[in-house]
Amino acid sequence: MLSKQKLARINALSKKAKEGTLTEAEAKERTALRKEYLDTFRTTMRDTIEHVKIVDPEGNDVTPDKIKNIKKQRDFPN
Incomplete structure (x- = not known):
């Protein structure tokens, strides 16, 4: 997170x-700060x-496969 x-x-x-006085x-400077802010946000x-x-009302894991694959790659890199 960016500082206050x-x-x-x-x-x-x-x-x-x-105001038109920039x-x-x-x-x-504003462009660089905005880029830093967006990078941090992303x-x-x-x-x-x-x-x-993601869990459905019955308690089943319904997390999309794409997210599951990202988690596997993060937890067990090649």
Whole structure:
């Protein structure tokens, strides 16, 4: 997860961009911070999905095979 300071900086730069006072250096900084944020989000989301186990009301494991295969590869690499 991104630090609170970085999130606050992204928000400040976005506000400044809406006002039309963003410099080129600040635009590059904002782009880099947004990329870092998205990379962190995607990694966290991927990890969350890969650790999910889906169980139907009868107690049967109905986790999709794709996720089961990813778990097997993660737990037992070649």
